[in-house]
Amino acid sequence: MLMTKDDIFGKVSEVLEEALGCDEDEITPGASLVADLDAESIDFLDIVFRLEKTFGTTEKPFKIDQGELFPENVMDNAEWVQDGKFTDAGMDMLRERMPHVDFSVFDADREVVRVGDLITVQSLVEFVSRKLEG
Amino acid sequence: MRWMWIDRIVEHEPGERLVAIKNTSLAEEHLHDHLPPSGDRPAMPLMPGSLIIEGMAQTAGILVGAVNDFQEKVILAKIAKAEFDYDVLPGMTLRYTATIDRIDTAGAVTKGTIEARTNDPGEGGDAWQPLGRINLMFSHIDQNMAGLEFPEENFVFGDNFMAIWGASGLVKGPGA
Structure with a gap:
């Protein structure tokens, strides 16, 4: 199944709401995770874990290596x-x-x-x- | 006071699940301060929610630490969820069940449930009742804080933890 950027944005927003405890309306495309959404270093590990779970399937795992995002x-x-x-x-x-x-x-x-x-x-x-x- | 918020490990499926119990007692000093008498209100000894979370962190932390034979320093990094349905009073027994949701070199995510037995005489006092849910995230700090050096000695899993680990009789490992 091909996901559109809008689909991905929706799922990324859900991940950020859960990981950072922020409100939906704070999550805009231009929002910086650190400066605007108050993410701390440990939150990135949480976000990576949640992205892997959200976008991975048994057939096609979504594995983010350390250092890949940043x-x-x-x-x-x-x-x-x-x-x-x-x-x-x-x-x-x-x-x-x-x-x-x-x-x-x-x-x-x-x-x-x-x-x-x-x-x-x-x-x-x-x-x-x-x-x-x- | 020793910083031990579980009394005994009662079940362990390595890499999957660990169950521990905690007995609350008025012999614990902190219950006399939480909450002390105030005005006309008598003392209300309640186990603080923060210490219930710590009990789950110790249960889940041992489960995560055991995966790598306690070589990693497993640090509680985040409380993703903590929900309690009612208060914990002296004399109750808590049962913490932690399961590993995921684990890799960087850290681990655990899910946990807590049940309580009121130990009240009469019907139902000896039955386990759901009490709450606590989901946590742990970091293997040596793998994550790039550039920062920590003592070689594993200050997370010290003698106290190894005593509980060994006393459980469920496992072979350091202290067993």
């Missing part, structure tokens, strides 16, 4: 991060590893402390959509 251990790499900002190489790495994310706004300041803002509701929908398409 790359790990990037901050300590001097090639990617200098003076608290992502370098050109760092941005290339992020784009390659996070094709589900829209970097158009982030690219202007590239500050590491704001990297959490990159994960929006829409980026989760994109992530799930790309994975379901295989």
Whole structure:
């Protein structure tokens, strides 16, 4: 069964309502999980678990590997991060590893402390959509 | 006071399910403060909901920890649901049943039910009655807090837990 982006958005919204205890009307495509929906680091593990359960079936499991939604251990790499900002190489790495994310706004300041803002509701929908398409 | 909120493990299906019991008693100091007499109202000793949750966290935490022979530091990360139908009074016995919903290298999700036996003399006092439902999420912290180092020693599963684990007689493992 092919799911439309609207179907995926609906299911992602349900996952976020349960994992973050937020209201349906707070969940807009542009809402950042960290900045707008108050997600903490442990919530991402919860969200990953719930996405796997929601979109996986016995025939076709939906397994999200650690670091797949958001790359790990990037901050300590001097090639990617200098003076608290992502370098050109760092941005290339992020784009390659996070094709589900829209970097158009982030690219202007590239500050590491704001990297959490990159994960929006829409980026989760994109992530799930790309994975379901295989 | 030792931070032990279950008394005994009574059933264990490794990787699936663990059942523990907890007897409440007026010998527990905290029940005299929760709630103390106030004005004309006499004391109302009730087991705090937070400690009922802790009992489930210990039950489910042992179930999750046993999967990896207690090598992982299993930390309660999130209370996804906690519902209680009525108060727990001194003299009642609680039975916690935890099951694993999922587990992987990063952590685990558990579901739990609590039943209570009032131990009241007369009809029904010795029957288990549904009391509540508690769903939890645990993190294997060494796998998740990238860059942060924790003591090598497993401070989660210390001597107290291993004593309960061993005393259950159900398992072979550390402390058994």
